[in-house]
Amino acid sequence: MFLVALPYAVLHGGYWGLLALISAAIVTCYTGKILVECLYVTDDVTGLRMRVRESYVDIAKEVWGDRFAAQIVHTAQFIELIMTCILYLVLCGDLLSNSFPTNKLDETTWTMLATFFVVPCAFLRDLKAVSRLSFGNAIVHVIVNMILIGFCLSYAAHWHWGDVAVHVDIHYFPVSMGIVIFSYTSHIFLPSLEGGMVERSKFNKMLYVTHALAGFFKALFAYLCFLTFGPGTRDIITDNLPTQGFRAVVNVVLVIKALLSYPLPFYAAIELLERAFFSGRPRTFFPSCYALDGYLNSWSVALRTLVVIFTMLLAIFIPHFNLLMGLIGSFTGTMLSFVWPCWFHLKIKWHEIPWYQKLLNILIILSGMIVGLIGIIYSMEALIKIYHEEQ
Template identity: 25%
Template sequence: MGGRIFEAIGKLSKYLESSVSNCLSHHKNQVVSESVHGANSAIKQLSTCHVCVEQSQVCKCSSDELLLKGVNEGADNHDRGNNPQANSSFTHAVINMVGMLIGLGQLSMPYGLQNGGWTSSFFLVGLGMTCAYAAHVLGKILDKNPKSRSFTDIGQHAFGSKGRVLATTFIYTEIFMALVSYTISLHDNIITIFSGTHLNLHWAKLSTSQVLTVIAVFVALPSLWLRDLSTISFLSFGGILMSLIIFTSVACTAIFGGVKANHKIPALQLQNIPAISGLYIFSYAGHIVFPDLYKAMKDPSKFTKVIIVSFSLVTLLYIVLAFLGAKLFGSQVNPQITLSMPPHLIVTKIALWATVLTPMTKYALEFVPFAIQLEHNILPNSMSSKTKMIIRASVGSVLLLIILALALSVPYFEHVLGLTGSLVSVGICVILPCVFYVKICWSQISKLILILNLCIISLGCCLGVFGTISSSKALIETLKKAHSA
């Protein structure tokens, strides 16, 4: 998420050769046969082994290797320095990690700052540091045990099959809720683009905005039937590009849009912190694919440095965007900054279209991991490739229609996104990495590090509980008001 990533099932045919530390020595004979791999930005690399998918065969290359294989390609021809390969790996890893983090969450940054107060920016920085530490912990686990190649592998090493199920549950719950949020964003922005249009279908009891959303989703629906993963990979670049366009558009509004940035931002609104914590946490969710990024690096020892640089850049972008939006629009700022921008400006129209197109690029990307799991582990091998394609695309279409129905029934972006962050994302990017690390390396870490991780776990649990309660209450109250009206 920003954008918010997931994992395709495949056979691990080989493991990286390196020594296993004492803290994981009892795992050294364990062979994990299946892993869940994938993420929003990383799916583009699946095209390197698309033949495996289309022919229902087990890939000879591991999912981890193909997931971010492109991170290091072409390195020697472009970089300078004492170690061109290492430098290239670092640079491309930073670009990929930043791309994994920036997404839907950036739209709500100004809203979060305005409602939490300008001091909540320190809270945002603190969450960024916490999530960065959790990513560092994942790297430490992978460094100690090369057999762990994914987020779910780490879960299995920590708690066996229960750990794998737990990690997988969080992964697919987040993908579902994130797509609902994306569709709500599509719904909110498309009516602004086509303001003045009237397409009410009284027999279907759908408003103009709902009809336009249905049309947009049906336009995107054929992307679920794509068989060429290299074509789908193009969509991932589109999603990243859209995020950059949105940020640039807000900056141009502040500089050239004629809007005075003179609104006051309250110092602190403590009662709103639990609700906006979910928005902030969702904006840092990307940990599911960090193990893949680690494995793709030519010099994994620089993984922590990549984390520091990437999270610093993303946090800086969020803070700049948050203060820009809050100063420009004050208390009137919308949960999606694009809806607050002056409608007559060309940059506003560009930002709106970028926000509408972003969800349409996500559907196929998000469904690919599930499609591969369905084809390799559920459908029989005797079934023809064409039949499998029809089944997986049909299942994807049904799931997308369910997501559409939920988005139209609960079109409250900030509440759904906050609930996603508090209920699911906090587990993925704060709690689970530290829990796995403590469980696996209990006897190998110092008391100070142990206390630090336990404190982070406790903090994550508190944010998750209070954020979920706050977002749920706000969502229920909003739904009641809507029905009573």
């Protein structure tokens, strides 16, 4: 979904932005691999690997203990997921307001209207319905990318080859790095994904192939779009499309894609909430969200609806798509995808891994913390600056 913001990384980072897109794919592929390795122990006698942990939280418990591990990881995962939902609504409001600028409806109103279409997510009970919506999302994804890449190729004779910078804008490149990192945050799903595979031995191969393709196509998309629009590249690339009608069509397709993308992170966030607070007494303080017949209780549907409304309110109050995405990527993205996998791997596998892998893990931890901290500072600075300008 966030491909639309990647040309923004090239605008402020030039070739360094493209290098960051490819480097992030390589690093997150590696950290995803070692995260899943932490699920296993090797029998000293037989040499066979046994899966003794099931989730990211289980790995954290092994390192941090039972008391705080679940709370820390659940909080980071929930922030990541709920902010993803917020970003989808921010994107919908932005795209629709730019598609119909002569209309009297402002961005806030469009965001509220978009929220109306995701309220039914409060009734989701399993992944079957989510998977159907995600399948529709994948179809729309292919369509919109073919349209945008085809448009860029049609302008090949006018590409801005000389405008791709070899230097970075220090005030905005850290925000771009946050966007890049956010586009690779899949680690919270990897333990479950690996556990559900029929042939788990092919997990690493799957990681290599998917991350190689993701890195290549993200860099290609960002590069082609920047070559097409040059220094005038907007934070959401469809705003650069030449005619209002063409822009409106593409934006509406993207809005459909955003609405179809919303259920998956929303459902995952709700699962985290239910597991932490609503698993039923005496396991949790609150009762289960589900009745004995397996259907949702009326109060739990109301609670889920409040979560949808919460995402809408934050989308209204923080209507800056690229800066918000950069802030989230710099915070939870670096922790979940860079720092924690390497940290856990060092603690759990210290006596099994060679010295050069230990050194690599330490370097990734340090670089992740530095990039994350700088990204948070500059993203907050840019948000504060924009709010002062708007007042």
